[in-house]
Amino acid sequence: MVDVKSQYLKIKEEVDRGIQEVLDTTAFINGPQVKKFQKEFETYLGVKHVIPCANGTDALQIAMMAVGLKPGDEVIVPAFTYVATAEVIALLGLVPVMVDVDADTFNVNIKGIQAAITSKTKAIVPVHLYGQAADMESIMKIAEEHQLWVIEDNAQAIGADYTFSDGRTAKTGTIGHIGCTSFYPSKNLGCYGDGGAIMTNDDELGTLLHKIANHGQVVRYYHDVVGCNSRLDSIQAVVLSAKLPHLDAYRDARVKVADFYDAAFKDVKALETPYRASYTTHVFHQYTLKVKDGSRDALKAYLDEQKIPNMIYYPVPLYKQEAFKASSNGLDYLENTETLCKEVISLPIHTEMSEEQLAYICEKVKAFFG
Ligand SMILES: *Cc1c(COP(=O)(O)O)cnc(C)c1O
Numbered sequence: 001m002v003d004v005k006s007q008y009l010k011i012k013e014e015v016d017r018g019i020q021e022v023l024d025t026t027a028f029i030n031g032p033q034v035k036k037f038q039k040e041f042e043t044y045l046g047v048k049h050v051i052p053c054a055n056g057t058d059a060l061q062i063a064m065m066a067v068g069l070k071p072g073d074e075v076i077v078p079a080f081t082y083v084a085t086a087e088v089i090a091l092l093g094l095v096p097v098m099v100d101v102d103a104d105t106f107n108v109n110i111k112g113i114q115a116a117i118t119s120k121t122k123a124i125v126p127v128h129l130y131g132q133a134a135d136m137e138s139i140m141k142i143a144e145e146h147q148l149w150v151i152e153d154n155a156q157a158i159g160a161d162y163t164f165s166d167g168r169t170a171k172t173g174t175i176g177h178i179g180c181t182s183f184y185p186s187k188n189l190g191c192y193g194d195g196g197a198i199m200t201n202d203d204e205l206g207t208l209l210h211k212i213a214n215h216g217q218v219v220r221y222y223h224d225v226v227g228c229n230s231r232l233d234s235i236q237a238v239v240l241s242a243k244l245p246h247l248d249a250y251r252d253a254r255v256k257v258a259d260f261y262d263a264a265f266k267d268v269k270a271l272e273t274p275y276r277a278s279y280t281t282h283v284f285h286q287y288t289l290k291v292k293d294g295s296r297d298a299l300k301a302y303l304d305e306q307k308i309p310n311m312i313y314y315p316v317p318l319y320k321q322e323a324f325k326a327s328s329n330g331l332d333y334l335e336n337t338e339t340l341c342k343e344v345i346s347l348p349i350h351t352e353m354s355e356e357q358l359a360y361i362c363e364k365v366k367a368f369f370g
Contacts, residue, residue, distance in 0.1 A: 001186065001309045001310075001311060001346070001348050001349075001350070002185075002186045002348070002350040003350050003351075003352040003353070004185055004186070004190070006352040007250075007350070007351055007352055008192075011242045011243065011246070014242045015238065015239055015242045018033065018238030018239075018241070018242065019235050019238055019239075021033075021238075022234045022235050022238060027234055028233055028234055028235070029231060029233055029234065030231070030234070031234030031237070032234075033234045033235075033237040033238050033241065034052055034231075034232055034233075034234055034237040036237065036241060037052065037232075037237040037238075037240050037241045037244070038050045038051075038052055040241060040244055041197065041240070041244065044171075044244060044247070045171045045173065045174050045199060046170070046171060046174065047171070047173075047174040047179075047199045047200070047201055048200070048201045048202075048203065048206060049199065049200050049201070049202075049203070049205075049206030049209070049210075050197050050198070050199055051197060051198040051199075051200075051206070051209045051210050051213055052195070052196075052197050052231070052232035052237070053195075053196045053197060053198060053213050053230040053231065053232060054194055054195070054196060054229075054230040054231055054232065055182060055183075055184070055194040055195065055196040055230075056084060056153075056155040056180060056181060056182025056183075056184065056187075056196040057084040057087065057088060057182075057196070058196055058213075058228070058230040059180035059181065059182070059196040059197060059198045059230075060084060060085065060088045060125070060151065060153060060180045061088040061091065061092065061228070062198055062209055062212050062213050062228065062230060063151045063178040063180055063198055063209070064088055064089065064092055064094065064123070064151065065092070065212050065226075065227075065228075066178065066205055066208045066209050066212055067122075067123060067149040067151070067177070067178070067205075069092065069094050069122050069123060069149075071092070071093030071094065072093070072094070072095065072120065073094050073095065073120060073121075073122040073123070074094070074095045074097045074116075074118060074120040074121045074122060075089045075094050075095065075096055075097065075121075075122065075123045075124070075125060076097045076099055076108075076113055076116050076117070076121060076123070076124045076125065077089065077096050077097070077098055077099070077108075077124075077125045077127070077318070078098070078099060078100075078101045078107065078108040078109075078126070078127055078129070078337075079098035079099060079100060079101070079317045079318045079319055079331075079334050079337045080100075080101045080106065080129070080314060080317060080318075080336070080337045080340055080341070081127045081129060081153070081314070081318065082127070082155070082313075082314065083318070083321065083323075084153075084155075085125055085127055085153050086098070086318050086324060087323075089125075090323075090324065090327055094122075095120070095327060095329075096318070096324065096327055096328070097116050097121070097329075098317075098318050098319050098324075098328060098331060098334070099112035099113055099115075099116045099334070100112045100334035100335060100336050100337050101129075101334075101336050101337055101340070102336065103336045103339065103340065104275040104277075105129075105132060105134070105135075105275060105277050106129045106130060106132075106288070106340065106344075107126065107127070107128065107129055107132065107133070107134035107135065108124075108126050108127070108134050108135075108139075109336070110135055110138045110139070110142070112334075113139065113142055114142060117142075117146055117148075121146065121148060122148060122149060123148055123149040123150070123151060124139055124142070124143060124148055124149070124150050124151075125150075125151045125152075125153055126139050126150070126152055126153065126176070127153040127155075127156070128152065128153070128154055128156055128157030128160065128172050128173075128280075129156060129157075130156055130157075130274070130282075130284070130285050130286040130287075130288050130313075130346075131156050131157045131160060131188065131254075131282050131283040131284045131285035131286065132157065132160065132274075132276070132277060132280055132282040132283075133157060133160055133162045133172045133277070133279070133280035135277075135279070136150075136152075136162055136172075136175045136176070137164050137165060137279070139176075140175065140176070143176075149176075149177050149178070150175075150176030150177050150178075151176055151177065151178045151179070151180065152172065152173050152175060152176040152178070152179040152180065153180055154172050154173035154179050154180060154181045154199075155180065155181050155182035155184075155187060155196075156187070156188075156285040156286070157172045157173070157188075157283055157285065158172070158173065158181050158187070158188050158189050158247070158283070159171070159172075159188060159189070159247050159248065159250075159251050159283050160172040160280055160281050160282065160283045161280065161281045162175060162279060162280050163279050163280065164279075165279075172280070173199050174199055174201065177200065177202060177205065178198060178199065178200045178202075178205060178209070179198070179199040179200070180196070180197075180198055180199075181196060181197050181199070182195070182196045183195030183196055183197070183232075183236065183240060187285065188247070188250060188251065188254070188283055188285050189240065189243060189244065189247055189250075190243075191236035191237075191239040191240050191243075192235070192236065192239050193233070193235070193236050194236075195232045195233075195236040195240065196230075196232070197232070198213075208225070211224060211225060211227060212225060212227040212228065213227065213228065213229075213230045213231070214227060214229075214231075215227045215228070215229060249351075250351045251281075251283045251284075253350075253351040253352075253353075254283060254284040254285075254349055254350070254351060255282070255283075255284055257284070257287065257349045257350075257353050257358065258274065258282070258284045258287050258349065260355070260358045260362070261273065261287055261289075261347065261349075261358070261362065262274075264358075264362035264365075264366070265289065265362070265365070265366075268365075268366060268369050269292075269293075269369075270291060270292050270293035270295065270369050271289050271290070271291060271292070271365075271369070272289065272290040272292055273289060274287065274288055274289070284349055286311075286313060286346045286349065287346060287347050287348075287349040288313065288344050288345070288346045289344070289345055289346075289347065290340070290343040290344060291343050291344075291345060292343065295368075296312075296342060296343055296344070296345055298368075299345060299365070299368055300312065300345060302364075302368050303345075303364070303365070303368075306364050308347075308348075308361055308364055308365075309347075309348050310345055310346065310347055310348075311345075311346045312344060312345060312346070313344065313346050314341065314344075315341055316341060317334065317337045317338065317341055319331045319332060319334070320332070347361060347365075348361065
């Protein structure tokens with residue numbers, strides 16, 4: 001699905017030199033490289049505070065801890081997402097309230113959010129799935145009306161630009177009260193291990209998030225709040241600093257792949273190519289087709305046989321996962337979520353794809369549909 005090796009070879013010199021420096025100075029934790037990347041990322045995103053942490057799941061958990069949610073509080077999440085989003089909610093004793101997504105954008109449905117709000121609702125966690133932003137303008141409006149926190153799960157859409165109806169633009173992950181992202185190796189900005197970050201424009205939240213990620217302390221051994229231990233290590237910061245200047249070019253390369261696929265599949269009746277919303281750029285973390293003729297599983301089996309990488313993100317709605325049955329309050333059917341779990345299939349997309357590889361994949365997919 002990705003080719004991290006070829007991408008590494010293009011920045012090898014800088015990465016190797018930086019990692020060697022960390023080894024030479026043995027500043028493995030909290031080295032100057034972490035602060036350097038933090039500042040660079042703040043500048044890139046146009047956000048006041050970036051708090052580097054250990055992974056994207058931690059980022060979400062620390063964000064929920066910072067807004068002071070109490071056990072029993074309800075948090076609205078899309079039912080069609082990666083498990084991490086709901087997992088941290090359940091871990092903190094909060095109640096994940098799962099709502100349907102839009103069939104075109106794959107992102108959380110606005111009417112679904114409105115219908116799910118109760119007196120216990122405290123936060124909304126929109127996920128910018130596959131690299132395209134949720135309808136943040138509507139979400140922020142609802143949040144303001146009902147005094148809810150908005151925590152963006154931006155693990156799949158780092159670098160995407162959102163345009164508000166008044167023309168103002170902002171990077172995804174900087175629009176809600178807090179944004180979270182992951183630097184898992186296969187993400188659009190990936191390091192060579194685990195990593196993550198939390199973003200906010202709120203000074204008070206910024207201080208608190210830093211504190212929580214560091215055992216609740218500012219002054220060593222004086223713990224003001226219950227925190228956790230979540231650090232980005234210096235070696236990962238080196239990799240991220242080397243990659244960040246290329247992030248927009250990486251995005252462009254992904255969009256080119258998506259354009260190629262779109263053109264190749266436009267006449268295949270059974271396939272629906274990804275919808276591109278007008279209010280956001282799409283950074284194509286995934287290229288996800290909908291198979292409309294019921295042959296998704298057969299297509300998957302055929303591609304597996306042809307040794308063409310492919311994935312189903314995600315085969316099961318959150319509320320049907322064994323782990324979440326208890327917390328999903330009897331919910332057992334959301335129309336679009338159910339349909340998408342049966343229709344979606346993702347094809348390889350990354351920064352290093354050749355036209356030859358793309359043409360081969362397209363030819364095989366088209367051959368399947370005859
Ligand atoms: C990858 C991902 C996460 C979790 O990130 P990790 O770094 O693997 O913990 C959370 N949410 C979404 C939508 C993701 O894709």
